Amino acid sequence: MLSSAQTRRAAIALLALLAVLVALPAFASAYLLSAMVLILYFAYVGQAWNVMMGFVGQLSLGHSLYVGLGAYAAAALYVHFGVSPWIGLWASMGVSLAAGALIGVLAFRFGIGGVYFALLTIAFAEFTRIGFDHFDWVGGSGGFFLPVKQHGVVDLANLRGPPVMFYYIALAMAVAAFVIAWRLRVSRIGYYWLAIRENEDAAQALGINTFRYKMLAILISSAMTSLAGVFFAFYYNNLFPEQIFSMGRSIEIILGPIIGGLGTLFGPVLGAFVLTLLGDGLTEVTSALGLEIPGLKQVFYGVALLVVILFVPNGIWPAMARRLGFGPSKGSK
């Protein structure tokens, strides 16, 4: 358990970090800002995935499914009917919740766990990817595009605007996800989840309805992830089933939390920072040397993942937290 002094220190550090992030656009270059948007995006979506894997121990390798469904639902409503994304996002959440519920009911009712569960999630994501390749209403494999309006005008209602606007939205999402994950983690539900993660049979024997709480986790995670999809659609303005539903995207989502620290609150955030900064740094260095090598960044991600799994299996945050005096970080912070 954390002592109150440690908690206070952690809170102060987090608020300081938040202050820096809020002030950042005032002096950041356009390039840094776009990198920060990416970091915050991965921090958010990593947090959402971590609810399932880190808290409840259910390994999903198909989270791109929820990103893609969320992105396509809001984008299609906007493009075809002019529906504001603030309304469309409810549809996005609805669709992703339905997908999450379907996968959850099938997997948890039929007792599919571990590797089989991971494969089931991949199968659903791939199935949907191919389906969207042939879904002409949203452009099929040719891609789906959102109209790009005049740059520089902030139109918050339709999520059209300059990168700064998206930066603050991403920041708000990342902060909200952090707070949600933190509140869940210290709630009764969070402890039930931990019990299920550590020993499902024992949890069941103690009277925890493991089916219900695993369902809750997949529903929360899929709804949160779908909002990342909405953000993605309106930030990048183009969607391709080949990319957004791909297994590569699902893997990208889980790199941050695993490298940062599974089941920790700050791990997904730290992992997103470390990976994006190092990955972009690598791209910078190679392009400065006049080399354009496709795949190099991914090789680097692979090596980073390998090194972390081999040498720091709990992720870098727990080890770092101890050094920084944020207390024994086993699973809590």
Place this chain on the structure above:
Amino acid sequence: MPLKSAAAIGAIVAALAALYFWRLAALPGALLGNVLVTGFLTGLVYGLMALGLSVIFGVVRVVNFAHGEMMTIAMYASVFLFAALKLDPFITLFPVAIAFFVFGYALQAGLINPFVERPEHSQFMLLVAVAIIMVNVLLMAFGPDARSVQVDYALESFEVGPLVIDKVRVYAAAVAILLASGLFAFFRVTATGRAIRACADNLLGAKVVGLNVKRYYALTFGIGSALVGAAGVLQVMLVDVTPALGPAYTLLAFVIVIVGGLGSMGGALAGGVLIGVSEALAGVAFTPSAKSMFSFALLILVLLLRPRGLLGKKAA
């Protein structure tokens, strides 16, 4: 199994199957025959690939998430050797399989053995990392364009009544059957093969009688790798290779092995044939790009209705 959901799934499956066979019935008979034979032969090569995955899982209990990536490496090796030395893939087969055996042995002995005791997801992520590195190193080395091996007899075919069957496909399938039979014999007859099966059937017992389990694990991973290496060399004669095929084949191998039954060698071959035929049929009945949708649907069905696979033994 809850009765209601079973009934619902059954109804959906029946509807889809009806649509599927209605589309198939509209095809001319000779075409259907050709497609069936092609699917069957391709399926045998798929089966050889899946056999590698199945053997590794059955013994080491580690899911080789880099399986398809290893397959594509073998495909590129064959492309390279053909372009550089004009080596026929049926000759390339042996050096590639041997190289893959050494590689697999080293991978298991060096990287995976220390992970055997670690939690499942940890092993999983280890191999995901290996897979990411492999696919992108291929991308860096060869670029995203498709490569192929064009042997002289690539366009020749056997004509059997109304059927026209590609020669390469027949040869490839024959080699796949040969290698699979060799493997069956190895596990039945040789002392090493029996020792490996002992490790799979009763780990504690194997340790008690003094088997060096980790060495047998490394051997098994080597054998599984050699199989996928051979499968890759055969496969590159049937389709062009791109780095992106790696993850796709990993998934395909999983689908086959789960449909056939994880750890069952016969199941892997049967699953390969089943998926090969189902893909070929879906390709003509609907559109080729939608063919893997049927494989994934099959996977989801099998996971739900018969999680141990069609020929799998009951879980221990």
